[in-house]
Amino acid sequence: MSFEVISNFIAAFFTLSIFSFLYKDNPFYKFAEAVFIGVSMGYAIPLIYQDTFIPFVYRPIFVEYKFLILIPALTGSLYIFRFSKNLGWLSRYPIAFSMGIVGMGVPLSMHSYVLVQMRSAMLPVDNINTALIFIGTVTILLYFFFSKEHKGVYGKVTNIGIWFMMVGFGASFGYTVMARISLLIGRIQFLLGDWLGLMK
Amino acid sequence: MADKKMNFFEKMQALDRRYIYLVVALAIIIPLLVPFNSRTYVTEPTENIYKKIDSFTGRNDRAVLLCFDHDxxxxxxxxxxxxxxxRHCFERDIQVFTICFIPAAKPLMDYALQTAKEGYEVQSGIDYVNFGYRxxxxxIPIMLKMGDDISEAVEYDDEGRKLTNLPIMKEIMNYNEMNLIVDFAGSAAVLSWxxxxxxxxxxxxxxGVTAVMAADxxxxxxxxxxxxxxxxxxxxAEYEKLVDVFACHMEPDENGVMQPAPRDFSKEIIKNTWIKMSDIKNRMHKTxxxxxxxxxxxxxxIIVFIILGNIGYFISKRKKDKVN
Structure with missing residues (x-):
């Protein structure tokens, strides 16, 4: 029996074990769930050791003698003190450093997520698409203005905003249904094709 | 007793959800076992990626980076x-790099390369490079450093070779040459690019995102x-079709033997082309x-279930209103 056949059998067993939850909770499902978590962690730990610790910590310090690396390495190790009640405060230093890195992205994020988006919302209203963008943007912004009661003409305008949002949520939900069905299709393709060989 | 008074729609509303699972499962299994040919309409966002990648055909000073951000x-x-x-890249002699930043993506990246390579004589370091897991x-430092020098940002490929020694890197320096990044994710990872x-x-x-993320x-x-x-x-599915219609297009030579004849993208061709599923021999190319x-x-x-559910809801609501 080839390795591929054995691995397909194992994968099929775990797929069916997970699917069995659709009928009701059972030991097969629980077993498959636990194995998945264990395997994921078991795979990640040596990979991170090999591709992170060795090239970024061990090799620079112990092979290339770049002792400056000790500073970030030791700072990073302070994370472990999260588990200590008395020394937990030490873990705030690497967290503060990470927050600083996040701060580095603020100007670029402002550009991508705010300025460019605003510029694209300020197009000349010369076709149906830009007209819809204009009406949608304005009415939704007005909907989220809570200092005025949504009544009368103002209420009708904000209602249009709700309609726009509902269309957006509908599109998102439709896509979500498609995604979930796709995942099921992927598994059934595996069971029928790779495992049972019924698909051509 | 109560069951006898229920009409069809009310029964549907009270249906055990496991029957619905069964119907959905059958709705998927039957078309997979008995495949039919449906037309795949190609949308503009897909066309744009295809055209951009295709514009790098045969160029040593252009490359595509594929970032695998999913498990x-x-x-x-x-x-x-x-x-x-x-497949598109290998078929059209387009230089391609691959990288991943999450451990669980690494085997998938290797598997994708292995699957796509089948049938092509492509060589690591010459036609493609796998940067591996980082x-x-x-x-973020890698993304930023790639803007200056990719060989400094990544340094070694997945096989431990120094990037500067690889032939593929000869004319590739930074984002000016590696001018397209395609991020595959089921999250908002593409935003960082x-x-x-x-x-x-x-x-x-x-x-390249999951449908859940597409609307965002x-x-x-x-x-x-x-x-x-x-x-x-x-x-x-759209991209698979584009690859089959253009990059992997075959035409008969004077002896009637089918030969590869890649062609450039054309809206007219795609509109009028219908590919039979049975004509594609490799299942991985039509998944x-x-x-x-x-x-x-x-x-x-699902649409039928939603309609039935709604009819049932309004009927039982009207019944309740009458009773009250």
């Missing part, structure tokens, strides 16, 4: 698009921050399109 849970949607793009913590590679260096960024990314398509997008299994057949039937079933 096996989203493989059903993302794997077919990864294979389709890699820790998430240094994702938009923020750091697009905003700072003007690199072209495209997304349309705003970046509208602003031009995303060159194109493949949304879920549908996007993968998404076969999947979309099943998807169509499943969606019809």
């Amino acid at each position: 096996a849970s989203t493989m059903a949607e993302l794997f077919p698009m990864e294979v389709a793009i890699l 820790p998430w913590a240094i994702r 938009i923020t750091y590679a697009r905003a700072k260096f003007g690199a072209n960024v495209a997304a 990314n349309y705003i970046y398509l509208q602003t031009g921050q995303l060159t194109g997008m493949l949304g879920g299994l549908k996007g993968a 998404a399109r076969i999947g979309m057949n099943a998807q169509t039937v499943a969606h019809l079933m």
